[in-house]
Amino acid sequence: MSGEAIQTTYREAVRAAIREALDRDERVFLMGEDVGRYGGCYAVTKGLYDDYGPERIRDTPLSECGFTGAGIGAAVGGMRPIVEIMTVNFSLLALDQILNNAATLRHMSGGQLKVPVVIRMATGAGKQLAAQHSHSLEAWYAHVPGLKVAAPATLEDARGMLWTALEDPDPVILFEHVMLYNRTGELAADADAVPLTGAAVRRDGTDVSLITYGGCLFKTLEAAEQLAADDIAAEVIDLRSLRPLDDATIMASVAKTHRAVIIDEGWRSGSLAAEVSARIMEQAFWELDAPVGRVCSAEVPIPYPRHLEHAALPQVPAIVAAAKATLGR
Amino acid sequence: MTQVFRMPSLGADMEAGTLIEWTRQPGERLARGDTIAVIETQKGAIEVEVFQDAVMGRPLIGIGDKVPVGAPMAELEPAGPTVQASGTTAAPPSERQGPSGPAAGDKLKDHPAQSGSQPEPPAKSPPPPDATPAATHQRASPAARRLAAQQGIDLATLIGSGPGGAVILADIQAASPQPETAPAPARQPTHARPDLAAMREAIAAAMSRAKREIPHYYLAHDLDLSDAVHWLRRRNAARPPGQRLLMGVLFIKAVALALHDFRELNGFDRDGRFEPAAGIHVGTAIAIRGGGLVAPAIHDADQLDLDALMTRLRDLVARVRSGGLRAAELSDPTVTVSSLGERGVDRLYGVIYPPQVAIVGFGTPRPRAWVVEQSVQARTVVTATLAADHRHSDGHRGALFLARVAAHLQEPQAL
Numbered sequence: 227m228s229g230e231a232i233q234t235t236y237r238e239a240v241r242a243a244i245r246e247a248l249d250r251d252e253r254v255f256l257m258g259e260d261v262g263r264y265g266g267c268y269a270v271t272k273g274l275y276d277d278y279g280p281e282r283i284r285d286t287p288l289s290e291c292g293f294t295g296a297g298i299g300a301a302v303g304g305m306r307p308i309v310e311i312m313t314v315n316f317s318l319l320a321l322d323q324i325l326n327n328a329a330t331l332r333h334m335s336g337g338q339l340k341v342p343v344v345i346r347m348a349t350g351a352g353k354q355l356a357a358q359h360s361h362s363l364e365a366w367y368a369h370v371p372g373l374k375v376a377a378p379a380t381l382e383d384a385r386g387m388l389w390t391a392l393e394d395p396d397p398v399i400l401f402e403h404v405m406l407y408n409r410t411g412e413l414a415a416d417a418d419a420v421p422l423t424g425a426a427v428r429r430d431g432t433d434v435s436l437i438t439y440g441g442c443l444f445k446t447l448e449a450a451e452q453l454a455a456d457d458i459a460a461e462v463i464d465l466r467s468l469r470p471l472d473d474a475t476i477m478a479s480v481a482k483t484h485r486a487v488i489i490d491e492g493w494r495s496g497s498l499a500a501e502v503s504a505r506i507m508e509q510a511f512w513e514l515d516a517p518v519g520r521v522c523s524a525e526v527p528i529p530y531p532r533h534l535e536h537a538a539l540p541q542v543p544a545i546v547a548a549a550k551a552t553l554g555r
Numbered sequence: 556m557t558q559v560f561r562m563p564s565l566g567a568d569m570e571a572g573t574l575i576e577w578t579r580q581p582g583e584r585l586a587r588g589d590t591i592a593v594i595e596t597q598k599g600a601i602e603v604e605v606f607q608d609a610v611m612g613r614p615l616i617g618i619g620d621k622v623p624v625g626a627p628m629a630e631l632e633p634a635g636p637t638v639q640a641s642g643t644t645a646a647p648p649s650e651r652q653g654p655s656g657p658a659a660g661d662k663l664k665d666h667p668a669q670s671g672s673q674p675e676p677p678a679k680s681p682p683p684p685d686a687t688p689a690a691t692h693q694r695a696s697p698a699a700r701r702l703a704a705q706q707g708i709d710l711a712t713l714i715g716s717g718p719g720g721a722v723i724l725a726d727i728q729a730a731s732p733q734p735e736t737a738p739a740p741a742r743q744p745t746h747a748r749p750d751l752a753a754m755r756e757a758i759a760a761a762m763s764r765a766k767r768e769i770p771h772y773y774l775a776h777d778l779d780l781s782d783a784v785h786w787l788r789r790r791n792a793a794r795p796p797g798q799r800l801l802m803g804v805l806f807i808k809a810v811a812l813a814l815h816d817f818r819e820l821n822g823f824d825r826d827g828r829f830e831p832a833a834g835i836h837v838g839t840a841i842a843i844r845g846g847g848l849v850a851p852a853i854h855d856a857d858q859l860d861l862d863a864l865m866t867r868l869r870d871l872v873a874r875v876r877s878g879g880l881r882a883a884e885l886s887d888p889t890v891t892v893s894s895l896g897e898r899g900v901d902r903l904y905g906v907i908y909p910p911q912v913a914i915v916g917f918g919t920p921r922p923r924a925w926v927v928e929q930s931v932q933a934r935t936v937v938t939a940t941l942a943a944d945h946r947h948s949d950g951h952r953g954a955l956f957l958a959r960v961a962a963h964l965q966e967p968q969a970l
Contacts, residue, residue, distance in 0.1 A: 484698050484724060512825070515696040515724045516717065554718045 231412040239413060240270050240346075240383045242398035243388035244308065246277055251306055254392060255283035257293055258310030263371035266313050268348055271552075294320035294345065298328045298397070313355075314401070316361045320345075328397040329372030340395040344388065348402040350441045350491055351539055357527035358513040360535070362491040364440070365498040367399050368469040376399040376422050377440035377539050381413040386420030390421040390451060394422065396438060401468075403441030403491075425472035427479065431461035434549045435479040438489035438554050439465035439503055442540055446489050449545035460549055468498060475491040476502065477510045489540050494522035516552040521545050557612060558678075559627040561709040563603055565596055565882045569663045569762050572596050573621040574628065584634065587730075595599065597757035598849050599875070603882050606712050606730040606872045608634035630638040630788035631712065690863045695720035702727045707886045727780050754847040765907050770822070770945040772871040773903055774953045778961035779927075781934045786967040802920065803839075804864045806939075809963035810915050811835045817956040819948045820913040820941075821889045829912065838888025838908065839868065841875045849875055850891050850908060851884035861970055873909070905942035912944035915960070924925065 229479030247254045256271065262285040268496065275283045288291035290311055297309035311317045317324070331339045351360035368375045374396055378384045384402070390397035428443065429450050440445045443464050446453075450460040461479050465471065480486050486506055490499035501518045506518055524538040562572050572594040579591055589604040591611065612630030616622055674957050679938075693710045695703070699722045708730055712723055717723035783805055791799040814821045814835050822831040822919040835857045838850035852868045853859070874880050886909070896901050903916030918938040925934035939960055941953050963970060 484696075512697045512701045515698040516721075551718060554716065554723070 230415045232310045232415050233410065234381060234413050235270065235407065235411075236381060236384050236409045237270055237404075237407040239384040239417075240388070240407075241272070241274070244271065244274065246493075247306075247308065247389055247392055248274075248282060249345060250389070251392070253304065253306040254308065255282040255284065255300075255305065256308045256310065256334040257286050257297060258290055258299060259286055259293075259312055261285060261310050261530070265404055266336055268311065268402075268404065270407070271310070278332060280534050285387050286506075289381070290316050290319035293512045296329065297343050298323055298331075299343055301328075301341045301397070302331065302339050307343050308388070308392070309345045311345060312408075314347050314349040315360050316362075317345075317347050324367075324397070324476055325370055329370050332396065341397045342392065342395050343397050344391045345397065346388075346400045346402060348404050349401045349407060351523075351528040351535055352358035352405040352441070354530060354532055354535060355404075356530040360442075362493075362523065364401050364468050365490075365492050365496065365501070366496055368471075368501070370469075372396065373469060374398045374467070375401070376379050376467050377403070377465070379403070379406065379443040379464055379466070381409070381411050382417060383420055385413060385417045387422055389419040393419075401440060407440050408481060411451055423467045423470060423472065425451060425475040426464045427461060427475065428464045429460065429462040431459035431483065433459045433483055433484045434485040434487060434552050435463060436487050436489060436545065437463045437465065437476060437479075437547060439475070439498075440491065442489045442491055445540060446545055447540050449542045449549065452542065452546050456550075456555075458549065458553060458555075465498075465502075469504065471505065473505055473509060475521065476506065477513075480506055480510045481513045483551075484496070484513055486514075487519035487521060487545070487548045487552060488520045488543055492522050493525050493539060494520060496523065497522055514555070519548040519552055521548050522526075558631045558633075559615075560591060560605065560629045560631050562622050562624050562626050562628055562713050563595070563707040563882060564624045564704055564886070565601055565603075565707045566610050566886045567782050568757055569596055569598075569624060569765075571621055574600075574616055574618055575600055576601060577611075577629075578602070578845050579685070581613060583611045585609050585631070593879075595665050597753040598799060598885055599754065599880060601880050601882055601885065605631070606708055607631075607714075610634055622868075626710075627680075627711075658695050680759050687694070687791075694719060696721055696723050699727050705823070705886065706731050707882045724790065731763070732948050753760055753850075754843070757846060757941060761908055764907050765909050769907050769909065769912075771907060771942050772945045772950055773904055773955065774941045774943075774950060774957055776954075776957040776961060777923075778943075778964060779879045779925060779934050780937045780964060783967040784920065784935045800861055800865050801868070803867060803917075804861055805967055805970055806894055806905035806915075806917050807837050807839060807856055807868070807892050808851065808859075808861060808864055809960050810890070812838055812970070813956055813959040814890060814965050815857065816959065817948075817952060819875055819952065819954060820943055821909040822912060823889070824912055824944060824947065827946065834889065836887045838891040838911070839870065839871060840891060840893035841872055843875060849885070850888060850893075851875065851880050852888040854887065868894045890915070893917070902938040907942055907944060912947050914942050916940040916942070916952045 244256060247393050260267055261271045262275040262283045285375050295311055297307040315484050325479060328343060335384050335386045350362050367373055376387055379385045387400060391400060434452060436446045446462050450462050453460045461483055463479055488499040490497050492498055499522055503518045521540045521544050526538055528538055571956050575595050576590060576593040579585060581865050584589060585605045587607050588604050591605050592603050593600050594603055609631040612632045614629045616626045676879050695710050702724060708727055712727050713722050713730055715722035716726055787800060787802060793941060818831045820951060821835055822829060834855050836852040836854045837856040838852050840848060840850045842848055851871050890911055891908050891914040893903055893905055902918040905914035905916045907914050920935050920937040921934045923936040925936055939957055943953050
């Protein structure tokens with residue numbers, strides 16, 4: 227990256243990506259609950275209604291199935307809709323449209339139909355929004371052939387994934403973790419589109435591979451920093467894309483470190499962490515020098531009280547402990 | 556507590572071994588690296604070493620017994636107070652199961668207990684999760700198992716330092732035989748003639764596997780050896796016959812040095828994936844009188860000067876012909892060099908010895924008409940060949956490698 231960097235937030239990076247898409251392609255429009263006059267429940271779309279008007283920033287009724295289906299239909303009809311769903315919990319109301327239409331139409335039409343819809347949704351816990359607004363259900367979507375699923379964790383990815391997703395002929399789900407919106411950092415002023423697929427090595431290490439995505443990335447990086455103080459060089463891999471998974475990057479790392487811990491805010495049973503772990507067993511079994519470890523959320527509906535919510539989620543001390551356990555320390 | 560010494564794997568194609576001799580008696584102390592027994596394999600009689608300090612305990616098999624890889628051979632008692640007593644590292648032999656049955660009755664006649672080309676150390680099942688009660692077999696990580704199998708190390712002789720007492724990579728690396736520190740064989744067995752029929756079978760199995768599985772590519776390169784011949788003649792002129800160098804030593808050193816920049820030719824194929832080797836251990840093909848062939852390793856050949864290499868080569872040839880090769884010498888080669896210099900052929904089309912990925916051949920150096928600076932001269936020329944595994948390298952790199960070998964042979968004084 228060249229040129230100057232700007233101080234920005236994850237929220238502003240997503241907004242800048244939406245603006246760019248609206249400016250570059252007149253087929254792009256945004257719709258969702260309270261995205262217009264109110265500015266979005268996480269304030270991501272603040273100001274867009276005034277600049278682009280009600281045709282392109284569309285407030286919808288409280289009917290996820292209805293407006294997601296409308297978005298899918300618009301995509302089939304040649305538009306490039308961005309559908310915002312308030313949280314992944316509410317996306318379950320739209321699951322029929324996403325699975326039975328968005329994910330299947332290209333297949334069932336023999337390739338005649340494309341569904342270039344992008345569905346953005348917030349995910350994750352940490353804001354004391356209780357069990358109906360706080361879950362991490364990325365793994366359910368990553369289960370479905372026909373969808374592409376990505377979890378931008380960095381400012382670059384928040385800024386760069388949306389355009390790539392809109393260019394993609396298939397439906398793309400983008401998961402934005404609620405605890406990332408306020409993260410600040412520097413972003414190149416000329417930051418541009420980034421690939422949707424491929425994992426990124428966010429920190430090099432030789433002793434253990436810490437594999438994570440989304441809201442857990444920065445906890446994991448903090449854990450890696452603490453491990454370094456104990457002379458343990460942890461490698462941190464940000465999956466970025468949850469479907470497809472970048473097996474090559476994962477296995478190359480495990481071949482180097484011989485140990486792996488997966489950090490995933492989803493529940494352990496049937497989680498993405500389980501899938502990554504299984505792939506490591508399948509593809510890198512003879513490289514392993516310790517059992518694969520997992521740090522996941524407690525298997526409870528995410529609690530409302532702050533201390534219980536905190537206790538239910540993957541936290542830095544648990545990541546450090548799991549990494550050390552693979553080293554027998 | 557009592558541990559068990561098991562029949563080691565001395566190569567990917569070894570399935571079983573026959574006890575020829577105990578070199579230690581019950582009650583004798585053993586230091587790490589000491590020879591405990593001589594076993595007969597398809598490649599001849601091999602002295603096997605222990606990888607920890609211990610006291611020789613009760614033998615569990617008798618002279619002449621043939622047992623599969625991994626079968627208990629003898630009990631080992633702790634050497635002293637430093638040995639840990641850990642319930643998870645070893646169980647009494649009566650509770651242990653060899654691959655083919657209970658320990659003491661674990662004799663093998665005609666039916667190898669393990670089939671396939673990659674016998675592994677004792678336990679075949681993955682390590683149990685931490686929640687299970689004390690294991691009845693040695694816990695070891697997959698990576699440790701693989702390295703132990705490659706190096707012929709018996710997991711049951713090790714005390715693990717990993718989670719739950721599991722043997723991990725670092726334990727195997729610590730137990731690996733180090734050629735520099737390994738003591739010389741205590742004695743030379745006199746009866747250890749290789750079984751030529753069995754050796755022929757072993758060669759047949761390895762070569763069939765090579766031709767079946769390895770997509771070889773072949774390159775040949777004629778190179779001017781005149782400078783090396785002259786240098787060698789001058790160097791040997793003043794020396795008694797016992798200290799003279801052979802051209803074959805120059806070949807080995809030139810190949811070892813060239814491999815520094817061609818790591819894709821130095822290592823192993825593991826289920827279709829290439830695993831580079833850390834050291835350059837040149838397997839040196841040595842013919843056995845009466846037939847048969849073995850290619851034991853000269854460890855770290857790139858680090859040895861020519862005199863040291865010559866000493867190693869003489870020693871290997873003597874022991875190939877009399878028996879007494881050491882375990883690591885058979886399992887460690889990372890590449891093979893074969894030279895048919897005295898046989899009169901011009902070039903050699905090698906067959907790779909799996910799981911290696913390359914073999915370098917040298918034909919007979921002989922005078923040929925050779926163009927030097929626009930004139931034809933009589934020069935001593937040799938044809939070097941490379942057979943390499945096309946899954947892991949390509950002809951372009953192979954050609955550069957042979958050119959590098961040739962370049963090294965133009966400067967014999969630097970070898």
